[in-house]
Amino acid sequence: MHYIIHSWRNLQECPAICFPFAPGWCNVDFMNTNFLNIEGAYAASDSAAYTIIPVPYDATSSWNKGADKGPAALIRASEQVEYYDIETNSLPYVRGIHTTSPALDFSTPQAMAESVERETAMAFARGSLPIVLGGEHSVSIGAIRAAST
Structure with missing residues (x-):
């Protein structure tokens, strides 16, 4: 299902796009929700080509808190993404996408x-x-350290 905003009147109909205006929608259970909502072998950690690492952290934000809700919003919105990639003429998820806790x-x-x-x-x-x-x-500090070793 795709959501399109036509006016301010239908914000309630499009939570994936209107996250800042509808903060209650993003209660993602990271233990049971995978990126793209894929399951089984395509989400297994041992064979995944990609690993999604959600970091819902907001301790050092000094203005307008809410960055900790970003990972949940992205994972939730990913459920609306098409599996087929027209640019590569492929189904990238078949290579595996694991979402960590x-x-x-x-x-x-x-x-x-x-x-x-x-x-x-x-x-x-x-x-x-x-x-x-x-x-x-x-959040990027630890990832950069790991990539540099």
């Missing part, structure tokens, strides 16, 4: 960066391309 340590910014670094390094070790989803600027 955001079981990260958010006690301090340093602990969060170390957790992201660990998750990212594990994806690289499996031969999977990590894709870190986060809205807060410091």
Whole structure:
């Protein structure tokens, strides 16, 4: 199902696009929701070409909190994406897309960066391309560290 905004009147009909205006819609259960809503072998961690690492972190945002809701919004919106990629004439999901649980340590910014670094390094070790989803600027620190080693 695709959502298109025609006017402000139908914001309630398009939660994937109107996330900032409808914050209650994005209660994604990361343990049971995979990117693109794929299942089975296509979502298995051991064979996935891509690993989605959601990082719902917002501790160091200084203005307009809400970056922690970004990963859930992206995963939820991905359910509306077509599987077929017209540009490559392929079905990229068949290579595997694993979505990790955001079981990260958010006690301090340093602990969060170390957790992201660990998750990212594990994806690289499996031969999977990590894709870190986060809205807060410091989320990238751990991923960059893992990519540089």
